[in-house]
Amino acid sequence: MLDVEIVDSLRFGPPVGRTDLEVAVALTRLLYDDFVSHGTNGQGRRLDDETVPVVMKAHRTVLEGLALKPPVWPFRTFDGPRGFGSHRVGRFLGSMSMSSGVTHGPAGGLCDIP
Incomplete structure (x- = not known):
């Protein structure tokens, strides 16, 4: 399971030997992967x-x-009162990957994140 204290500490700077950019990419991947997982089959979720x-x-x-x-x-x-449920998460991520500049940016698209 996710170590919440470590994640929360990232707000105050990256761990030794890492850059803010590396932390940003890792958090983006974590959120994206878990939202896609929740919006599709629910397997592999860490959050x-x-x-x-x-x-x-x-x-x-x-x-x-x-x-x-x-x-x-x-x-x-x-899920819950502030959640969107799996079908809405999937719909949102689908529209997000179709946004201009997201799928065709210099670093590639969200779907290209390994």
């Missing part, structure tokens, strides 16, 4: 309704520290 807000907060802070605009997620959890 739950309690940990996803912690990761989103760290992600936002790290991106803002790099002077990047964080994404606006239309949900805060997978």
Whole structure:
């Protein structure tokens, strides 16, 4: 399971030997992979309704520290009153990958993230 204390500490700087950019990429991959997993078959998820807000907060802070605009997620959890449910998460990620500049940027698309 995810170590929430480590993720929360990322808001205050990267671990020794890592850069803010590496942390931003890792958090982006974690969020994206888990949202896709939740929106499709649910297998391979590492986050739950309690940990996803912690990761989103760290992600936002790290991106803002790099002077990047964080994404606006239309949900805060997978399910529940602030969640979108699996079908809505899948729909949102599908529209996100179709956005201009996302799939054809210099670093490749979100779907290209290994």
